[in-house]
Each structure stands twice: as C-alpha cells, then as structure tokens.
Amino acid sequence: xxxxxxxxxxxxxxxxxxxxxxxxxxxxxxxxxxxxxxxxxxxxxxxxxxxxxxxxxxxxxxxxxxxxxxxxxxxxxxxxxxxxxxxxxxxxxxxxxxxxxxxxxxxxxx
Amino acid sequence: xxxxxxxxxxxxxxxxxxxxxxxxxxxxxxxxxxxxxxxxxxxxxxxxxxxxxxxxxxxxxxxxxxxxxxxxxxxxxxxxxxxxxxxxxxxxxxxxxxxxxxxxxxxxxxxxxxxxx
Numbered sequence: 001x002x003x004x005x006x007x008x009x010x011x012x013x014x015x016x017x018x019x020x021x022x023x024x025x026x027x028x029x030x031x032x033x034x035x036x037x038x039x040x041x042x043x044x045x046x047x048x049x050x051x052x053x054x055x056x057x058x059x060x061x062x063x064x065x066x067x068x069x070x071x072x073x074x075x076x077x078x079x080x081x082x083x084x085x086x087x088x089x090x091x092x093x094x095x096x097x098x099x100x101x102x103x104x105x106x107x108x109x110x
Numbered sequence: 111x112x113x114x115x116x117x118x119x120x121x122x123x124x125x126x127x128x129x130x131x132x133x134x135x136x137x138x139x140x141x142x143x144x145x146x147x148x149x150x151x152x153x154x155x156x157x158x159x160x161x162x163x164x165x166x167x168x169x170x171x172x173x174x175x176x177x178x179x180x181x182x183x184x185x186x187x188x189x190x191x192x193x194x195x196x197x198x199x200x201x202x203x204x205x206x207x208x209x210x211x212x213x214x215x216x217x218x219x220x221x222x223x224x225x226x227x
C-alpha cells in the first residue's frame with residue numbers, strides 16, 4: 001500500500017523555473033526521503049530529512065517537513081532539462097522499511 | 111562507484127511459467143530489499159532481508175513468490191506460476207544498517223522489467 005500522496009501528479013515547466021512537489025503521509029515517521037527515477041530505471045536517493053528537522057538543503061534542492069501536518073515539499077530551483085524524471089517521497093518509521101508515495105512526473109522543457 | 115546489480119534487465123514469460131530474478135547488493139550492505147513497481151505507481155516492498163534472514167515479507171504473495179538470500183550476499187526472487195498481473199518492474203535495493211549511525215538511504219539497482227503474456 002502507498003503511504004504518501006504526491007501533488008501534483010504531473011508538472012511541466014520551462015528550464016530555469018523552479019519546481020515544487022508536495023507529499024502528504026498518514027502515520028508517524030522517523031525520516032522522510034526523496035528519490036528520483038528516470039524513465040524505466042532504478043531510483044536514486046536525493047535527500048533525507050529527519051522527523052526533528054524542518055528544512056534541509058542540498059545543492060539546488062530544498063526540502064521542508066511539517067510533522068504536524070504530515071506533509072513535505074521538495075523544491076528544485078533553476079530547473080534543467082536533465083531534471084526531467086519522476087520524483088517520489090518515501091517515509092520510514094522505526095525500522096528501515098520505506099513506504100513510497102505515488103510520485104510526481106516532472107517535465108522540464110527547453 | 112559501487113552499484114546494485116540486477117539481472118536480467120528484461121524478461122518476457124508466458125502465464126503459468128516460472129521466472130527468477132537475481133540481485134547482487136553493494137558489498138558490505140547487510141540489508142537487501144525487493145520491490146515491485148507497477149507502471150505509474152511508486153515501488154511497494156515485497157521482502158526485506160537482514161543478512162540471510164527475512165525481516166519483513168508481509169506483502170509477499172507467498173503462494174507464488176519466494177525469495178532467498180542464502181549466504182547473506184546476493185539474492186533471488188522467484189515467481190511460480192507467473193500471472194498476467196505480475197507484469198511490473200522488480201527493483202532490488204540495499205542499505206548499510208551497521209555501525210553506530212545506521213544509514214537509511216537505499217541504493218537501487220536498474221530493475222528487471224517483467225512482461226507476462
């Protein structure tokens with residue numbers, strides 16, 4: 001079963017614009033992670049934010065976490081065509097098991 | 111850079127046949143995961159190993175699916191008999207759970223795309 005719902009399901013922007021994706025989840029978490037998946041390939045870990053953190057940065061990525069609302073957002077700044085992919089949030093409870101959301105398909109056009 | 115290896119990359123099989131997938135995790139990673147990803151959805155965990163032991167197989171359809179990791183290194187996932195609804199991407203991932211600060215980051219292989227006809 002999917003833990004998270006992601007919004008929007010699909011997003012199309014032009015190169016240079018910022019992309020924001022949102023993730024909502026249902027149960028208490030230890031951490032929340034974001035992964036990227038290029039078409040037909042495996043997933044690549046982008047960033048992890050722990051339940052006691054509110055914001056985290058990595059390069060052009062900014063992640064926020066609001067545990068009171070059970071939601072997270074991923075911001076990609078100055079997007080590039082190479083950022084075209086599906087993005088998934090994944091939550092982890094007390095064990096290392098990850099439960100993935102439904103994903104956001106991002107299309108960045110030139 | 112170390113990677114998770116999976117084979118085959120693509121598999122086409124007929125309904126009721128047996129099929130097997132292989133995964134070799136990153137060296138030293140004690141935790142290994144098998145996921146199933148249906149087109150347009152996120153991955154769903156089928157089974158999780160810690161070394162050679164199964165720690166979570168609650169979502170594994172045990173009447174037709176089996177998984178093993180005999181020596182705590184590489185792993186095999188088998189489906190017998192395959193059904194049309196098994197068509198999906200099967201992903202293997204590994205993570206390092208040893209040490210004073212366990213890493214929750216999972217490293218994924220390229221996946222096996224299964225088509226059941």
